[in-house]
Amino acid sequence: MTTQDSVALAAHGTRRREKRDWKGWAFVGPFMVVFALVFLxxxxxxxxxxxxxxxxxxxxxxxxxxxxxxxxxDPQFWEAFGRVVLFLVVQVPIMLVLALAAALALDSARLRGAAFFRILIFLPYAVPAVVAVLMWGYIYGDQFGLTSNFNDFLGSDLITPFAREWILVSIGNIVTWQFVGYNMLIFYSSLKTIPTDMYEAASLDGAGAWRTIFSIKIPNVRGALVIATIFSVIGSFQLFNEPNILRPLAPNVITTYFTPNMYAYNLSFAGQQFNYAATIAIIMGVITAVIAYVVQLRGSKSEVR
Structure with missing residues (x-):
C-alpha cells in the first residue's frame, strides 16, 4: 500500500467518524416538537x-x-405582587418544616404504623385542587358550614377566616394542607438514600437521635430541600386556584387583582386587555425564573461547602 493510499484511507475513515449520527433525534424529536408547540x-x-x-x-x-x-x-400589580411575596415568606417555610418533620418521623424506627401515616399525610395531595378548595370554602363559610356552627355555639364571631386580616392565613392553610404530603414524600425519598454505614458510624461515636438528625439526615436532604423550595416558590407566584374559587364567598376581600395571576386572568377574560395581561404574565415569569435560579444557586453553593 502506497503512502497516498494510506492517506486516502485515513481521510475516508475520518470522514466516516465525523459523519453525524441522527438516530438520537428520532427519539427526542417528537418531544422537541411538542415542547416547541406547547411551551415555546x-x-x-x-x-x-x-x-x-x-x-x-x-x-x-x-x-x-x-x-x-x-x-x-401599576399599583394594583404591585399590591398583588407584594401579597404573594408575603404569602411565600410565611407559608413556604411553615409547609417545608412540617413536611420535613413528617418525613423524619416516618423515617425513624420509633413510629408505629408508618405506612398508614405516610398514606394519610399524602392523601390530601391526591384530592383534586378544586374539590379541596370547595371543601375548605364550606368549612370557612361564616353563614354556613363548620365555622358558622362553631361561632353560633360560642355566641360570637370568634373565627372569621374570610376577614381581610385572615384571608391569606386561610388560603395558606389550604395550600399547606394540600402540599405537605407532596413535599414530605420528596424528603422521605431522599432520607432513604442515605447509606446505613453513616448511621452505624454515628452510633459508634455515641450520637443520639437528635444529633443524628442534625448532623446526618438534614445535611443529606439539602438537595431535596432546594428542589422543594424551588417548587414552592414557583407555586406561590402562580397562586390562582384558591383565591379565585373562594372569591364568590368573600368578594369584598378577594379582589380581581388579589394575585398577579388573577390580575392577568381578569384583565384578559373580563377586561379584554389581552396585551396588558400578556405583559403581566411575562413579567411574573421572569421574576419567578430569576428567584428560582437564585434559590438553586444558593442551594448548590451550600452543597459544595
Missing amino acids: TPLAYALYLSFFQEKLVGGTAFVGVDNYVRALT
Missing part, C-alpha cells in the same frame, strides 16, 4: 402580544415597551 410557541406569542396595544381608533398598534412601563408603575 405560546411564550413567543405572549411576548409578541406584550409589545402591542388595542387602540380605540386604529385598532392594534405597536407600542414598544409602553405596556411594561405601565405594569411597573
